[in-house]
Amino acid sequence: MSQGMAETGNSGGNIGPLEWFAQPSGPEGGLGLRFSCTMCGNCCSGPSGYVLVNDAECAALAKRLGISTEEFMARYTHMMELGRSLNERSGPYGLDCVFLDREKIPGKAVCGVYEDRPRQCRSWPFWPSLVRNERTWASARNTCPGIDKGTLHSVVQVRIMRDSCEI
Numbered sequence: 001m002s003q004g005m006a007e008t009g010n011s012g013g014n015i016g017p018l019e020w021f022a023q024p025s026g027p028e029g030g031l032g033l034r035f036s037c038t039m040c041g042n043c044c045s046g047p048s049g050y051v052l053v054n055d056a057e058c059a060a061l062a063k064r065l066g067i068s069t070e071e072f073m074a075r076y077t078h079m080m081e082l083g084r085s086l087n088e089r090s091g092p093y094g095l096d097c098v099f100l101d102r103e104k105i106p107g108k109a110v111c112g113v114y115e116d117r118p119r120q121c122r123s124w125p126f127w128p129s130l131v132r133n134e135r136t137w138a139s140a141r142n143t144c145p146g147i148d149k150g151t152l153h154s155v156v157q158v159r160i161m162r163d164s165c166e167i
């Protein structure tokens with residue numbers, strides 16, 4: 001059994017292990033996890049990292065910017081061992097994602113391609129590595145001040161986002 005998970009106690013069906021955030025003893029009584037973005041930009045900036053983009057995401061972003069997919073890949077991405085990643089640019093807080101916009105809203109940092117942001121960004125902070133257990137979730141708070149605040153995301157919503165990403 002994985003760390004941070006418990007069995008449902010239902011031995012008659014195909015129900016799998018119940019995640020810590022789905023347990024009645026969990027932080028929201030088993031209703032899921034809270035998260036609301038404060039637009040601090042932390043998750044899109046800092047030390048060198050990666051934002052993986054697949055071909056379909058590149059095509060959508062290219063269309064948004066009115067350029068070809070090939071041009072988009074050449075101008076805004078690079079290849080890494082893990083796959084194709086968005087480029088970074090140096091900013092006052094470290095290396096920003098090339099699409100992080102610190103001008104649009106004073107004092108905030110927002111995604112400049114929000115509607116077409118890659119899956120890795122859409123699923124944050126519900127990545128498998130972060131929702132694995134209470135400890136990993138709590139450690140993510142060091143980066144993201146929106147964790148455990150605001151909107152309650154249901155167990156099903158958390159599972160869908162977790163399962164949409166491999167990180």
Ligand code: SF4
Nearest residue numbers: 044097099100111121
């Ligand atoms: S694409 Fe948008 S959400 Fe994703 S890292 Fe870049 S700025 Fe952040």
Ligand code: SF4
Nearest residue numbers: 037038041043144146
């Ligand atoms: S770190 Fe959290 S609060 Fe800050 S921009 Fe990212 S998601 Fe929003």
